[in-house]
Amino acid sequence: MMWSQGRCGYGCGFVCCTGMAPPVIHGEPKIVQDSATNSVFLEVIASGLLPEKTKWFWGEKEIEPTKTYVFSQHDEGGKKTLLRCEIKNFDKELAGSYKAKFYSSDGENSATFTVKAGNAPEFHDKPHIVQRDGGNIIVIKVRAKSHLEMTAEWFKDDKPLKATDRIKMVAKKDDKDKEGFQFLLEIHGPVKEDQAKYKCVVKNGEGQNEQSLNLCFD
Known part of the structure; x- marks a missing residue:
């Protein structure tokens, strides 16, 4: 089967909303491409959050877990949590601006990811x-x-x-x-x-x- 796979472009960032104790982001959000599986992973590590309340957005639209989008969380130790969104079978139609919003009892924080699709051979x-x-x-x-x-x-x-x-x-x-x-x-x-x-x-x-x-x- 012939297929083309787009490259992930980096445009990651985060914004902190005011509150008593909003979640804290550690390091830079990452976009990782797995050429073997044709998946793109959006990853951010944060602490002081309620992981189960995390929401993912594509543009302004909230996305739900599907065959295309798989959400996961991993305890990194030190009260840090890795939040991940896997985009399966990535192609140009799935490019765009993604955002993860996560919450604590007293505030929220968010990480943005700009995923670009290029021109494969x-x-x-x-x-x-x-x-x-x-x-x-x-x-x-x-x-x-x-x-x-x-x-x-x-x-x-x-x-x-x-x-x-x-x-x-x-x-x-x-x-x-x-x-x-x-x-x-x-x-x-x-x-x-x-x-x-x-x-x-x-x-x-x-x-x-x-x-x-x-x-x-x-």
């Missing part, structure tokens, strides 16, 4: 398998483009591949697109054990995308 062709040297070299080729610098990582049956004397990974400019690159996985002296599902994950500073195919020998 795009593939502009299907992946191809090419044979060279009479079948002694098999090349899996993908073509991607991006306005930012890209890197590629290859996987075999969902396990990261490393370059060896037999497995070569090549990146070169695409002669058909000035913003494009060709990412090649070269298998020299193919053997039966090379049959597998291969995946290429292409990343830039704003996200990632992937293509995969199955390599089978007749």
